[in-house]
Structures are given as structure tokens and as C-alpha cells.
Amino acid sequence: MSITETRTERADAQEQRAPLLQLDDLVVEYRGSGRRAGHRAVDGVSLSVAPGEFVALVGESGSGKSTLVQGALGLLPAAARIERGAIAYSGVDVTRWSETRLSRIRGSYVGFIPQDPGTSLNPTKRIGRQVIEAVRFTERSRRSAAEHREAAHVALREAGLESTERLFEQFPHELSGGMKQRVLIAIALAGQPRIIIADEPTSALDVTVQRRILDHLQGLRERLGIGVLLVTHDLGVALDRADRVLVMQQGELVEQGSVDAVLRDPRHEYTRRLLEAAPASHAGRLEPVGPRLPVDGVALRADALSKRYALRGGGEVVALDGAGLELRAGTTHAIVGESGAGKSTLAAILAGFGTPDTGSVHVGGRETTQLRRGALRELRRELQFVFQNPYTSLDPRWTVERIVAEPLRAFGLVQGRAAQRARVLELLDAVALDAAHLRRTPSELSGGQRQRVAIARALALRPKVLVLDEAVSALDVSVQAQILKLLVDLQAELGLSYVFVTHDLGVVRLIADDVTVMRGGRIVESGPAEQVLEAPRDAYTRVLLDAVPGTRLASMTEARA
């Protein structure tokens, strides 16, 4: 039995009025296993998406937004089950439908765009075949292979892809992230669904690509009149794109309303916090609590750095091409750029983890690129590194005390347990953690706490310079805001200088004194933050800035000020 048959049983008028997707008081629980307790991931959520409506569902990690999506699609993992509530598509309750029956509405009634384009296409199948499958699995009446092909081409073009003949023969690894996401959109469109659910469809993409994909989704809604449910962690994106915004926190829907209503008059305290934390809602740099420790001079200078990587079997990649920068003592110099811009290579060379082919780096008046092992070790006292991922940069078996004390012991800076404990506590205090955290292991800490531990470890040797490589990129916005605040305060208190590498221009605004924009290993533009961000000279910088989501949020903030 297909959904069309089911539909005929109902009055046409009622069906027209029924929302495309409606969830009523949905409760999804995860079964506990072994020592792990079960928990309620979605707790009584009701929502609806009307035809032609663009609804954004916003939530941080652990809010249950992904579970909600899986529930709506009937794709919950084995450990989860729907305890209560109902899921209805166009008024047809599908909550208790079997797997096979559900497979008939997936694709043909509800399309899905997954989160990570990198893993969401079958690596061993050609693009053409994968799109044709989406056409074939959802066809309403039997068609020929040629018609399947044609429909697949149409879907790819609909998703904004060109030269589809060539694309048909390609494998996923031959495409860029943005192209893969478009293929996934084509797959979602191939079944001509009436509603599309997109789970963080652009989180893994560069801002300029993100912008084009979101533009496209909006266009589809307008052109084809399909409903869109966009799930995102980014309030800026949600407010820019949606008609209606829903906010989820710990499995519950805490806020829902039109974009204007949410912007002007957020009802729930959590929404206000999210709005507050969003980078776009801050006009300028964060100000430290205390006075800035006066320091001057140049903390670090890099000149004409170049780095090439030879490829196996000939050819080479230019990762850095004559890049340089100057870090004034006591300030933050942000390096921004999209993937492949060479910013991580630059950060690694500045930190002494890599050597350039040509060029020089001076830290506190000393040239560092030619240093031998012993001298490089001494450099670590001056300059420390904070990594992107707080989940993998801490040894999972070590306690917080041992992690933070490691550099102290490695350099023999403290004698005796008591002295070590005292110094570790001092460091934890600096990052707003306390003695209660000493004996915990990383798995017992939240993402933000872990990054605090990583920062405490970096500060242990009293360095003058910190190189932070995407140090807040993996964190939720509200946590991100706290860590940025911490970094600004620490800088003022200790007179630290930061090299802050990020792809997120919104964050740059909050922390940078100077900004360097990179593309393809070259420096596109460099200068004081106000100048680069407010009056960019280079066209590429302008493109980057325009692509940053959160326009509505920013204009709201300006209006208020």
C-alpha cells in the first residue's frame, strides 16, 4: 500500500490543510546498556512544517535534534525507541509503520540531506548510479532505464550542478565537499519529495560554499514549493534563512516562533543565552575584565615562508607561498581562510612543528626555523600550542592533574608533589576550573572543560606566545563564547600574545587585533581588525565576509545599539 492510496481515503480539503510533517508530543528514549543509564533524548516535542515553509530547528550538541530527525525518518538506531507521541506526514500517522512500509515514503515523500558530505556517498559507486538509484527506488510507475537516467540528470541540474554527463561517471572522492553536498541534494530531490529534512547540511563546508548551498535550498523552497526542515547548531544560519525558528535544549522544545519574534522578544532564557553567545551579536572585540598588562614590541615575526609538498609520482602542492606576519606583543593576530588556504601549515611552522623551505620565524628575537632538537625544546617555554580537537588532544587515561603537570615535570620546573599540586591548582584556577577536577579523566569532562584543561596545560610553562589552531571550532556556541572570554581575560592578565587560526570570521571579530586573510598559501590581505573586517581592500575578503551567516542577527544588534 502506498501513501497515495492512503491519501485517497481522506478528504482532499483536509489533506491540503494538513502540515507536511507533524510531530505530536514525541518522546524518544535510549535504552541503557551495561553501566550506561538510558536517557530521554527527545522529550515531548511537537512541531509542524507546512507546505512551502522553511523551518529551522536550532540546538547545541546533546539537544536531541539529530535524534528527532532520525525519529521523523524512521531511522532511529537499535538502542532508541519511540515511547510516546506521533509522527504524521500530511495527516497520515506513520509512527507504528514497519520498516518496509516506511521505505516507501522515504525519498518519495520526505527527502533527507545528511550532515557530512564526505561520508554520505558510497565511495565505490559512480555518482550516476547513486542518483539513478534514488530515482528508481522512488518511482511511482515503472519506467525505462533511459528515463531513469534522464530523471537523474534533471535532479543533478536541479541541485545546481553542471556538466552532469561527466559527473555521472565520477566517483565521490573526485568531487569537492560542496559538489558532494549538491549531489546529496540531487539525491534528496530525485524522488520529488514534498518535504526535505536537512541535518546540518553545511556544517562541514567552507562559508562561501555554505552560503551557496543554503541559497539553493531557499530557492528550491520558492521554486518547487516544498517544505524544508533545517536542523542546525548555528542560530545565525537559522535566523538568516528560516520563516520560523524552533530552539531545542536537552530534548525539549523551549522556543518557537517567527524569526522576528525570536529576534525581538525571545521568551526562553536559553534562547536569550544563545542569541547572546552568537558571534554575530557582538559588534566589536571582547573586552577583558581586568586592565591589560602593558607589553610592547614584537612577540613573533615570520617572513617570506614557503613550503611545498612533493607528491608521490611527481608534481607538488604549494602549501605556503611567501607568507609572513607580525604578532605584536600582548595582542591577537588572527589567520583566517577556507580549507586548503595553508593556515594550518603556517601555524605548524610558527610553532616549530614543521620547517619551511624558505623564510624565517623570529620568536622574541630568536630565529626558530633552524633550531635543533634541544633548542627547539627551549622554544616550547616561550611558545605553546592549543589544538583544535579537545577530544583527541588529551590522553584519555590521564587525570587532569597529570595532564596539566606534564610540561612542568618534563622541564623539571617543580620539586615535590605539594609544589606540583599547588601550581596545577593555580593553572586550573586561571581557566576557571577547581580542585574538584584534579582527579577526573577527560571522558568525565565536557568539551568546554576539556579545552580549558588544554589551555591550562599550554600555560604551564608561562609562555609568551600561544598558537591556537581552530581552538574553539569544535565547541558549541555558548561554550565557544566562554572560552573566547577566558582567552581575552588571560591575555590581559598575563600579557600573552595569540596567533589565532580559524575559518570562522565571526569569531575573529570577537578576539582579533590584527587579521591576516589567506588563500591558496598566499596572504591576500593583512591589517588591523577594524580595517580588514569593516573596510576590506581585497575582493576575496569581501566574499568571505559576505558569506558569514548572521546578517539578521547583526543588524538587530546594531539597531539596538
Next chain:
Amino acid sequence: MLRYLALKVGRALFVVWAAFTVTFVLLFVLPADPVDLLFDPAELNTIPEHVREQVAASYGFDQPVIVQYLDRLGHAAVGDFGTSAQSGRDVVQAIGAVLPSSLLLAVGSLLLAIVAAFGIALAATVTRLRWLRDLLEALPTASVSVPVFMVGILLLQLFSFQLGWFPSFGDSGPLSIVLPLVALAIPVSGPIAQLLVRSFADEFGSGYVTTSWAKGATRSRIIVGDVLRNASLPALTIAGVTFGNLIAGAVITETVFARAGIGRLTQNAISTLDIPLVQGIVVFVAASFAVINLAVDLVYPLLDPRLRASIQRPVARQPRGALA
């Protein structure tokens, strides 16, 4: 592509050469007097001196070591490993004589093992019953843990001595190969099944499977159309390990079931210190190893387009400029 091919073939040749050289050093150089090893230890003292010299000369032991080595290597390169010290037969012929029966046993039990491993992995993926999946996932570990001779003896006890369905030894008639096949297949299937169960589960939970669900595919379509092929790829890489298991298992199986074959030949050659034969077998096994791994290396790129790409035109990073 050519470079890749040359690299892999070169590596295979190196393995065979290394096996030859190591066995040469172990068997011909290290023993105080290799001539001693050519005779039965019990009769060693009764052998007249001129006979020893004659034998030594016929094996070339009177030459300097390096000359002996080059001489043997030269002959080995054209497939001449000398004659068996025990039977006087040509080594290559001796191996060739028992090869068909061993090949039958090896290929047969390998096929059986693969079928069993896929069966277990597929069943564990398809089933929605938790207890059944747990049970299926425990099977491979169990099959690795039981020694081959135990399996052989148990099978013999049950099916030959108790039920009398199959002959207990020898290699006469098609029925006689059933029990050895099963005995050898069980331990060989273990590692393959272990790997497959895990990679089936991994692939079944991967992102593109979610995409397939969202396309409207059914469970069976997903398993056949997406998971099966991608999950099987890793199994190819343990072909080398599997082959090692086959050889080790064959020695025991052929002994337990008293079948002629490479396994038995090896066991005899070692127990009678038949040095030329031992060397011939070692080099033969090494060559088979090298050929199998070479075949895997060459077949893999045909099955996995990602690998194919890295061979044809190496790409370190995806260029981002080519966005649509």
C-alpha cells in the same frame, strides 16, 4: 600505473629471494658440517670418508660458501632445487606430485571458509534479534580458538568412527576429502569471519547507508547493493594471513587424516632432515605467498576506485577551486 606494478612485482621477487637466502644460511651455512645432515644420524659414524667426500662434492659442499650460494641461486632461478636427499627424486617433481591433492584441499577449504564467513557476517547484519547477533558474533572467536587437530579428531570420532559416514583416512574417492575440508575450513574461516562481521557492522552504520535509507531503499537492497561489496574489501587484505593458516592447517590436517600433500611432505622432509626438499618447499611456499599478495595488490585497485585514483594520478588534497 606501471610504477605501481613494478613496485609490487619487485617486492614479490624480493620476498622469494629473501626466503631462499635465509633458508640457505640456516640449512647450508650454519650447521657445522651440512654433509652430516644428509645421512641418517644412526649410520653417520659408519660412513667411509671417501663416500662423504663424494657426497659433499656432488652437493658442492667442497666449494667456498659464496660459490655454493650463487650456484644454488642460479639453479633455483630456473626451477632446479636439486634432488631430495632421501628419495633421490627431483625436488620440484616431488612437490609437483603432491601439489594437486593439496591444492584441492586448500582451495576447497578456503571456499568453504569464505562461504561460512560471509554467511555468519550476513546473518549477523540481517538479523534484528539481539541474542542471535551476539551468538553469531561469538562464533568466529570460537573457531579460531579450537586447534585444528582437535577439530580433526572430533570430526573423525563423530563421523567416521561413530556414524561411519566418511572414511577416516587416505585419499580415495570424493567422500574421503569431506572431513579434511571441514577440519581445515573451520580455523581458516575464523579470522575472515571476525573481520567481515566487524566491517559489515561498520559499513552498515556508515553515512552512505543512511543516505540509501533516505533514498527509499529497503534493508535487503542496502545490504546487497551497498554493504556487501564495501564490507568485503578489507577481507581481501588478510589473504596473506589466511594462506599462512591454510599451510599450517594443511600440515596438521594431512597428518591427522593421513593424506598425501604438501603438508605431509613438509613434515616428512623436516623429520628426515631432507635439506634440499625443505628448501624447495620453503621457497615454494614463499613464492605462493608472494603471488597471492601480488594478486591482491593488483585486484584491489580494480575494486576500490579511491585506490585506483591514487595510483593513476596522485592527489594529496582535493582542489577546492573547482566548486560548482
